[in-house]
Amino acid sequence: MVVEVPKIQLGNGQTMPIVGLGTYARKAEPGQYRQAVEWAIEAGYRHIDTASSYHNEEEVGQGIANAISKGLVTRQELFVTTKLWNDCHAEADVIPALEKSLARLKLDYVDLYLVHWPVSVDASGEDMGIDYLETWRGMEEAARRGLARGIGVSNFNADQLQRVIRVAQIKPLVNQIEINPTLTNHELVNFCKANGVVPIAYTALGLLSEARPEFAGKDVIKTDAALGRVAEQHGKTRAQVVLRNLIQRSIPVIPKSFTQSRLAENLDIFDFELSPADMDVVDSYNINHRCVPATGFAKLKNYPF
Ligand SMILES: NC(=O)c1ccc[n+]([C@@H]2O[C@H](COP(=O)([O-])OP(=O)(O)OC[C@H]3O[C@@H](n4cnc5c(N)ncnc54)[C@H](OP(=O)(O)O)[C@@H]3O)[C@@H](O)[C@H]2O)c1
Structure with missing residues (x-):
């Protein structure tokens, strides 16, 4: 069954499927990204999230090319996002970095960059201290040239986002940030929405994910009875309840999976409705705990957390 995923409108009129495929993995076997993209498109995913720093754009692009050549989807039906890494923040470096991403992805444009x-660092990890307002000018030029249909930011705090909005000729459409039951992030989400910026949730499964055994002890959402009861009442899994909570907060989400059954599970969230009490159960796990604190960047100028 191919699931039809609802879309959300961005500030420039583009529409983006509210669930996308995340593609970051610490470890992957050769072919795993390509396979996940192909399975995802078969299941109904039309939104794919990657980044130059994931070192998987070639495989993601191959998965997209295979799906298009099999006739599963057209390029126009897909919404593809990639990201500028921290070592290309000088204005003059933005377009060359995007062109390299496009070549790896085998695409003429991305839907979102x-x-x-x-933060900005050089290849050896030294702080370059480049103001992201300079970077934003390069991003605007990428949009003007049509290499990116839309542009946005990720991991920006409210003050940083505000600074960009104040001077932008082309406003950021989205802010991709961590949101999950232990980091509900209501304040930043509200700030984004109040300013016409769509928040996108990454690491949405948070401590439910098998990928984070280091948080053993904090991972009550895996076992807590209250979340279990909500899942059982709706005949869904804990993961589906967590993803559905975001959809009902009008927050697009990009869960990653290499597992075909989980790819389908994470899309099967459009046939039930959480009650306000159910929503409160998910919210009740908030402890402002970051799965992605990026502490390696903590000493850099513009560290956001
Ligand atoms: N902008 C940023 O700085 C930033 C930071 C982090 C992530 N991201 C993006 O957001 C995406 C998602 O974040 P994430 O990959 O960190 O975390 P996530 O999507 O919350 O979790 C992924 C992990 O959960 C497992 N999983 C998937 N579906 C599941 C289910 N239904 N039940 C139980 N476990 C499930 C996956 O395992 P299997 O693969 O084994 O199925 C994988 O280990 C990334 O892939 C990336 O595209 C962006």
């Missing part, structure tokens, strides 16, 4: 982090 994001500044991955507000």
Whole structure:
């Protein structure tokens, strides 16, 4: 069954499927990204999230090309996002970096190009201290040239986002940030929405994910009875309840999976409705705990957290 995923409108009129495929993995076997993209498109995913720093754009692009050549989808039906890494923040470096991403993806344009982090480092990890307002000018030029249909940011805090909005000729359409039951992030989400910026949730499964055994002990959402009861009442899994909570907060989400059954599970969230009490259960796990604190960037100018 191919699921039809609802779309959300961005500030420039583009529409983006509210669930997309995340593609970051710490480890992957050769072919795993390509396979996940092909399975995802078969299941109904039309939105795919990657980044130059994931070192998987070639495989993601191959998955897209295979799906198009099999006739599963057209390029126009897909919404593809990639991101600018921190070592290309000088204005003159933005378009060359995007052109390299496009070549790896085998695409003429991306639907969305994001500044991955507000921090800038050189190849050896030294702080370059580049103001992200300079970077934003390069992003605007990428949009003007049609290499990116839309542009946005990721991991920007409210003050940083505000600074960009104040001077932007082309406003950021989205801010991709961590949101999950232990980091509900209501304040930043509200700030984004109040300013016409769509928040996108990454690491949405948070401590439910098998990928984070290091948080053993904090991972009550895997076992807590209250979330289990909500899932059982709706005949869904805990993961589906967590993803549905975001959809009902009008927050697009990009869960990653290499597992075919989970790819389908994460899309099967449009046939039930959480009650206000169910929504409160998911919210009740908030402890402002970051799965992605990026502490390696903590000493850099413009570290956002
Ligand atoms: N902008 C940024 O700085 C930033 C940071 C982090 C992530 N992201 C983006 O957001 C995407 C999602 O974040 P993420 O990959 O960190 O975390 P996530 O999507 O919350 O979790 C992925 C993990 O959960 C497992 N999983 C998937 N579906 C599941 C289900 N239904 N039940 C139980 N476990 C499930 C996956 O395992 P299997 O693969 O084994 O199925 C994988 O280990 C990334 O892939 C990336 O595209 C962006």
